Structures are given as structure tokens and as C-alpha cells.
Amino acid sequence: MTDASATEGRIITVTTSKAANGGTFVARHEGRVVFVRGAAPGETVAARVLPEDDRDSARFWRAEVIEVIDPSPDRVESIWPEAGTGGLGGADFAHIALNAQRRIKTDILQELLTHARLSTIDIADVSVEPAPGDFDGLGWRSRVRFSADGGRIGMRGWRSHTVHGVGDNPLAAEPIAQMHLSDITVPECVGAIDAVAPSASGPLLVIRSHQPLTLEDLALPRRLDDVDVAVVTRRGSDVLRGSERVRERVGEDEFELYGGGFWQIHRSAPRVLTTVVSRMLGAQEGETVWDLYGGAGLLSVGAARAVGESGSLVSVEGSARASRDAEGNLSAFPQASVVAADVTDFAARADTGADRIIMDPPRAGVGEKTIRRLLELTRQRAVYVSCEPSTLARDLRAAEQAGWRIIDFRAFDLFPHTHHLESVVTLEPATAG
Ligand SMILES: C[S@@+](CC[C@H](N)C(=O)[O-])C[C@H]1O[C@@H](n2cnc3c(N)ncnc32)[C@H](O)[C@@H]1O
Incomplete structure (x- = not known):
């Protein structure tokens, strides 16, 4: 679960300007554009260039902040420290105040429309x-995809296949947070787990595995006894407990669907x-x-x-x-x-x-x-x-x-x-x- 690339690559000092689409911020270093992850607009930071970009011939570099030298007023304590430099991807604005995140997204959207x-x-x-009603931007994910590596559960890093520890995922809806999946281990044939918290039925785990599995193989902890479990392999889907169907209520309407399929993620x-x-x-x-x-x-x-x-x-x-x-x-x-x-x-x-x-x-x-x-x-x-x-x-x-x-x-x-x-x-x- 360690990422060697997190300690390799040249270190540069840059000042960021605007946000780029994709969660990074634009800076220049000796005439070259650098897309910096983990910064905010107008910050001076020390950043490590991704090893795969670290060539003089590269048109642009991507880099991750390793030290903030002159912070933006929009920078706050991260709501998810595990999503920082060298950690998991998927929460690239966790260190930016929520109202500033929305301003940054507005800027990105306006720039793309102008372009x-x-x-x-x-x-x-x-x-x-x-x-x-979303005042803190937390607890909104009714679906979370976890990755598994060698039996340990986490999430993939930014532009990397390395699986990192998740800690308490503050974006997950309460039923998913309560599962504490990062504390368990699973058989090595498991590649990913979708945790699903539907609005009108109980929680579900869809376990994506290279081989068929039984509940005994999984040996899930007692706290997950009320969670439905299905295993998906190339050969299809096996329901091990409860149902792989979920129900969602939207106003007066109720929907029933396969729990591993598409549904809008924010509650x-x-x-x-x-x-x-x-x-x-x-x-x-x-x-x-x-x-x-x-x-x-x-x-x-x-x-x-x-x-x-x-x-x-x-x-x-x-x-x-x-x-x-x-x-x-x-x-x-x-x-x-x-x-x-x-x-x-x-x-x-x-x-x-x-x-x-x-x-x-x-x-x-x-x-x-x-x-x-x-x-x-x-x-x-x-x-x-x-x-x-x-x-x-x-x-x-x-x-x-x-x-x-x-x-x-x-x-x-x-x-x-x-x-x-x-x-x-x-x-x-x-x-x-
Ligand atoms: C963003 S989801 C929207 C689903 C639905 N409108 C909703 O809000 O729940 C996109 C859907 O398009 C389907 N899809 C993707 N590519 C498609 C294509 N080329 N033709 C038809 N459906 C496609 C996916 O299976 C998925 O269900």
C-alpha cells in the first residue's frame, strides 16, 4: 500500500494561478506549464513532479504539493487527510473552503464555455x-467504490493504481461510514467493493472478485451482519445474503434497481x-x-x-x-x-x-x-x-x-x-x- 512514486521526482517551487479542469491548479516553472494537485489558486508551494512526467522534453508536468509556502486564504484544514499528497484520489478539493470550491468550479465551467x-x-x-440543504458537503455519497490490494481495502491514488488507506471517509453516507470497511481484510481475489446505501432499503456490498466466494471465505465482521452481500465474477453475480436489488425513494416515487448499477451518487x-x-x-x-x-x-x-x-x-x-x-x-x-x-x-x-x-x-x-x-x-x-x-x-x-x-x-x-x-x-x- 505504499507508493514509491510519492518520494521520487524533482521538487520545484511555483505559484499557482487559476484552476484547471480535473482538480489541479496551473503554475509555470521555467516557461513550462505545471498542473499542481493539492494547491489552491494563488498559492506559493513546493511541489514534487510526477516521476512519469519528469523529463525535460515534456510539454507540461504534473506535480503534487509537498509544502505550502504562502497559503491561499481559501485553504482550510483538510476534511480528509488521507486524500492529501501521496494519498488517495477522489477528493482533490478537501483542503479548500466549500464556498471557494464552488467559486473555483464556477471559474472552470465559465472558462470551458468561453473556450x-x-x-x-x-x-x-x-x-x-x-x-x-448541503451545508458542509459531507456524508453525501450513497455509493462508494473501494479498491482491494492483497486483501487490504482502500482507494486508488491520484493517477496511480496504488491502493491507499481510507481512514474515516467523510464523504460517505452514514450507513457506509458505519461499515468501517478499511478495517477489514478480504481474500486476495477481491479487486473492488461497491458499498451502497440506498434511500429506501438496507445497505449492500457488491464484491467484485476474480473467483467465486462464499460468506465463509469472506469472514466479514459481525457488525456487517445486516448488510446484504453479492459477489460479482466474470461468470455473473451470486447473492450471498439478502438481495442485490435496492430501492430508492425520490419524492413520492420509488425505484427498484440492481445495486451495482448506475444511480446518482449524491443523496x-x-x-x-x-x-x-x-x-x-x-x-x-x-x-x-x-x-x-x-x-x-x-x-x-x-x-x-x-x-x-x-x-x-x-x-x-x-x-x-x-x-x-x-x-x-x-x-x-x-x-x-x-x-x-x-x-x-x-x-x-x-x-x-x-x-x-x-x-x-x-x-x-x-x-x-x-x-x-x-x-x-x-x-x-x-x-x-x-x-x-x-x-x-x-x-x-x-x-x-x-x-x-x-x-x-x-x-x-x-x-x-x-x-x-x-x-x-x-x-x-x-x-x-
Ligand atoms: C449518467 S448515467 C444517467 C442515467 C439516468 N439518466 C439517471 O439519472 O439515473 C448514463 C447512462 O447512460 C448509459 N449509457 C452509456 N453510454 C451509452 C450509450 N452509448 N447509449 C445508451 N446508453 C448509454 C449508462 O449505462 C448509464 O445508465
Whole structure:
């Protein structure tokens, strides 16, 4: 669990300027750009260059702070010391005050939108808002992926496969924190463990292993007796205790899905996104709506309700298992159907279009060609939900070039203490209204 690279590499003194997308801060050293992790904007720090970058021929270097020489007023005591230099990745802003993190994310978002030369919004008005009621950015993760190395459980380091000790993970929801997984050991064939804390059923561990395992092999401590356990190998999934299905409540709606599948991670995210997307989509009775990259149907249910039985809601999802979950979650709506397909293939084959569409792709985004095709098929409005602002900015530029304009842009801090953020954008044909 030690990382030799944490003690190798040349040490430089630099002063950081702005944040870069990806959790680092930009500095210059002898004319070369250095991306510094563990800093804040405007700090002077001593930083160690990553050994793999430490070549004079390299165009840029990445480095980690080893000493803060002149701290930023935004620097605070880290909420998670194990996430610092040479430690685990995944909480790169843990040493920055929460309101400053949101300011930094706003700057990054505005810079990416400016760089994409978007012309239909006032970029200066875009800002990252906290999730309602999230005052400290702690205890929000309803899903945590742990890694295992030689039987010990931890999390991977920044740009490294080394597994580091986790300590008390302050971002984990209480049921996951209570498991104290970093105190246990597991058989060496285990590669990762997903800890899941659903809102309407008990906690679950999905153990990803190279070999089948029994509960006896795992020898989990008594404090985990109430936790459901499933083991996933290449051959499939074995439920060892309880169920691998979980239930999530969002307002009045309940969803059932495979516990190892995709669900919005922040405890408030399902409520925030369903509310905001429904409002921004503005679907009307009798219309046709496509929910693209629909997952287990989280955003589909509100749209199905809005279009009513005289309308049509089609959820398109690439994972067969998530598609089956969506079918179950939409079974009360005869106007809803689920297509298990790649969105690009679906768009290529579609001959009739939709009045409104929702797009909620993974980090890679929709892609320029596919978004152009989807917008050709859309008559009134598109809502784009994105967890990666760089691909969002690229796709929005393609949308503007295709004759669409941005009419609303919201961004939320659904990943506090990390560099990630969630955006929701409404697009309409530029000729509308
Ligand atoms: C960010 S999740 C959103 C899921 C859902 N909208 C939600 O909020 O729970 C993205 C989903 O897209 C699916 N997906 C990824 N690439 C896809 C593709 N090319 N075509 C269809 N679905 C895809 C993933 O399986 C995942 O369920």
C-alpha cells in the first residue's frame, strides 16, 4: 500500500494561478506549464513532479504539493487527510473552503464555455449552486467504490493504481461510514467493493472478485451482519445474503434497481435533478419525449407523467440490466416504453422524431455527430444533463452550430470536495419563440 512514486521526482517551487479542469491548479516553472494537485489558486508551494512526467522534453508536468509556502486564504484544514499528497484520489478539493470550491468550479465551467466560444448565453451568469440543504458537503455519497490490494481495502491514488488507506471517509453516507470497511481484510481475489446505501432499503456490498466466494471465505465482521452481500465474477453475480436489488425513494416515487448499477451518487441528486429537469423540459400532455441514456428510469418517470396516456415516453439505455430495471420502474405508465440500445444507433435508425428530449450521457458526452442527429430529430426542446463540463461545452458548441440556442443553464455542486460538478442545460431551436 505504499507508493514509491510519492518520494521520487524533482521538487520545484511555483505559484499557482487559476484552476484547471480535473482538480489541479496551473503554475509555470521555467516557461513550462505545471498542473499542481493539492494547491489552491494563488498559492506559493513546493511541489514534487510526477516521476512519469519528469523529463525535460515534456510539454507540461504534473506535480503534487509537498509544502505550502504562502497559503491561499481559501485553504482550510483538510476534511480528509488521507486524500492529501501521496494519498488517495477522489477528493482533490478537501483542503479548500466549500464556498471557494464552488467559486473555483464556477471559474472552470465559465472558462470551458468561453473556450468553446458559445454565443447564445451570457457566460458570466453561469454559476455552481450547492445542492439544497448541503451545508458542509459531507456524508453525501450513497455509493462508494473501494479498491482491494492483497486483501487490504482502500482507494486508488491520484493517477496511480496504488491502493491507499481510507481512514474515516467523510464523504460517505452514514450507513457506509458505519461499515468501517478499511478495517477489514478480504481474500486476495477481491479487486473492488461497491458499498451502497440506498434511500429506501438496507445497505449492500457488491464484491467484485476474480473467483467465486462464499460468506465463509469472506469472514466479514459481525457488525456487517445486516448488510446484504453479492459477489460479482466474470461468470455473473451470486447473492450471498439478502438481495442485490435496492430501492430508492425520490419524492413520492420509488425505484427498484440492481445495486451495482448506475444511480446518482449524491443523496440529494435524484431529487434535485428530477425537479430541475422536469421544470426545464416543460413536457405537455400528448407530447412525445425521449429520455436518452435513461438508466433505471429516474428522469423518465416525471416525463411519462407529464405527457400522460395520450403521449409517449421512450427511455433509451445501453445496459440491458438497467433497461430491465427501467421497464419495472415505468410499468405503471402505459405511455412509457424502454429501448435497450446505444443512443447513436437509436438516433441513426429513428425515422420519426420527438417533441422534447433529455440527454444524460456518461462523462464522454453525447458527441458532436450524435447530438447534431438528435437535434435534427427534436421539434421543440432538449435538456442536457452533464457530469463533465468539457464534453458538455464541446457538445453545446455543436448544438449552436446546428442552429440551437441555450435558453437556461444551471450547475450544481453534487460532488463536494471533488472537482466534479453537474450541469443541466435547456436548448431550443434558435428560430423558436
Ligand atoms: C449518467 S448515467 C444517467 C442515467 C439516468 N439518466 C439517471 O439519472 O439515473 C448514463 C447512462 O447512460 C448509459 N449509457 C452509456 N453510454 C451509452 C450509450 N452509448 N447509449 C445508451 N446508453 C448509454 C449508462 O449505462 C448509464 O445508465
